[in-house]
Amino acid sequence: MTQQQHGGDDDTTEAEVLKALREALKNPESTAFSRLKYMARPARTRKELTEFINGLFINAATGKDAGDYRGMERFLLEWEDRMEAMLFANAPVPKGLASTPWAPVNKPVSGMRVALLNTGGIYVDGDIPFEPRADSSFRELPRTLRQDQVRVSHGGYDYLGVLEDVNCVLPVERFRELERQGVIGVLHETMYSFMGLIPDPAQLSAEAAPEVARRLKAAGVDAAFLAST
Amino acid sequence: MMFKRYADELSPPRSVVTRFPFGRPLGEPSKPDQHRVIIDDALRFLAEAREPGQVLELPYLWRREDFAAILDARGARQLAE
Numbered sequence: 271m272t273q274q275q276h277g278g279d280d281d282t283t284e285a286e287v288l289k290a291l292r293e294a295l296k297n298p299e300s301t302a303f304s305r306l307k308y309m310a311r312p313a314r315t316r317k318e319l320t321e322f323i324n325g326l327f328i329n330a331a332t333g334k335d336a337g338d339y340r341g342m343e344r345f346l347l348e349w350e351d352r353m354e355a356m357l358f359a360n361a362p363v364p365k366g367l368a369s370t371p372w373a374p375v376n377k378p379v380s381g382m383r384v385a386l387l388n389t390g391g392i393y394v395d396g397d398i399p400f401e402p403r404a405d406s407s408f409r410e411l412p413r414t415l416r417q418d419q420v421r422v423s424h425g426g427y428d429y430l431g432v433l434e435d436v437n438c439v440l441p442v443e444r445f446r447e448l449e450r451q452g453v454i455g456v457l458h459e460t461m462y463s464f465m466g467l468i469p470d471p472a473q474l475s476a477e478a479a480p481e482v483a484r485r486l487k488a489a490g491v492d493a494a495f496l497a498s499t
Numbered sequence: 500m501m502f503k504r505y506a507d508e509l510s511p512p513r514s515v516v517t518r519f520p521f522g523r524p525l526g527e528p529s530k531p532d533q534h535r536v537i538i539d540d541a542l543r544f545l546a547e548a549r550e551p552g553q554v555l556e557l558p559y560l561w562r563r564e565d566f567a568a569i570l571d572a573r574g575a576r577q578l579a580e
Contacts, residue, residue, distance in 0.1 A: 301561070304520030350518075358504045370510040370551035379542050390522070427522045435528030444525075444534045453542070493545055495538075496511075497524045498500050 284316070291319040304428070305350040308357065322349060375493075382492035385458035386413075387482070389466035390432055390439040390499040391424025399423035400465035406474035408482055411461040415442050426467035427499045439497050458491050466498060500524070503556060510552040515541045519561050532566040533559075539575055 295310040297303045308314070309322060325345050333339040391400045393409040395418075400407070402425035420436045422429045431438045445457045462482050468474055486494060500506045501521055506514040517524050517537060526533030537557065544555045559566075 301520035301523070304522075354502060354504065358502065367510070370512060372512055372551035375546055379546055428520075429522050431520075431523045431528045437531070437534055438523045438525045438528050441525050441534050441538060444531065444538055447531075447535075448538070495541065498505075499522045499524060 288316055288319070291316065291323070294323060295319065299428075301428075301431075305353055306346065308353045309349070313356070313360075325349075377492065379454055379493075380452055381455045383456045383458055383490055384445065384454045384493045384495060385486050385489075385491045386440055386442060386445060386461040387463070387494055387496040388440045388461075388498070389464045390427070390429060390497070391422050391465035391467075392432060392436065392440055392463045393421050393423065395419045395421050397421075400463075402426075402465070403467065404469050405465045406468045406471065406478050407465075408478050409463045411440075411463060413442060413446070413457050413459050413461060415440075415461070424465050424467060424499070429499070439499055441495075441497070445495075455492075458486075458489060460485075460489075462486075503554065506554045512551050513544060513548045514554050515544060516554060516556045517559065518557070519559075523561075526566075527562065530566065532570055533564075535575065536564075536566045536569050539570070539573065 292310050292312070292314070297307055297310060299307045309319070326342075329339075329342040329345045333342045391402065392411065393399060394411045394415060397409055399421065400409070400423040402423050415436065417436055420432065422432050429439075432440075437443050440461065440463075442457075442461065445454065448454045449457045462485075464474070464478070500514050500516050501519070501524055503516050506516055515537070517526075519526060525537050536559070540555065540557055544553075548555075
């Protein structure tokens, strides 16, 4: 930080300017910031941060003038999309299959056996926790799962919601209700969990995922409802 | 799914994208009506999708919709016992 650059109108260095801009964007990382918190991360450039803060200012003032903050809302949604593009560019995304598999639906949903799956690192109390930094194994959970049995081990997302109510990722109560109402045929006895932070998905593709698919097929499951986090 | 781009790239047979905070794909904790609307849309899509790789992007904003009213309008709210 010895090199003087044109950081501001005084003797401020570029690094100090970036630090100040990031401080201006400090946030509690609560759900309101779920898709925007990355603005405060070191990867952002001065140009991006300046553009964002200036846009906030312009949209806030014009919104107040018009008594209409829809412009502000569009602005924030656009930046959420930009953050998504940034995350996507930086993440090691496994390539999809060469072609998308297809299983046509040949019966009404009300006659289907439906299985629930998730990638939220959810497991049942007493089972072996996932390794939170890299784990391509899976866990089974019973359809009788109660909230007080819910445990999570996952190094890559905010799972406070799951600890409060598992249904926001694994909607087991909702599907039991749907079964009672006859909207679906049967909720399958066993649910399957993965832990979605898997830097090298080779083992997942070769072993764990096909094994779960094999079990579901063998059990006569018609549809799988998989929620990712 | 939480990301439209992942849905496009990974291309599962059918995917539904919700623009909710990460870690809450079905909606807020303890908001069963919200979960029900998302599931209802997904099950309908399951029955209606005709070609592999289709992606359904749901329009709902977090905490900004009246999910009970949406269910009522669909006649899908006999639960809530």
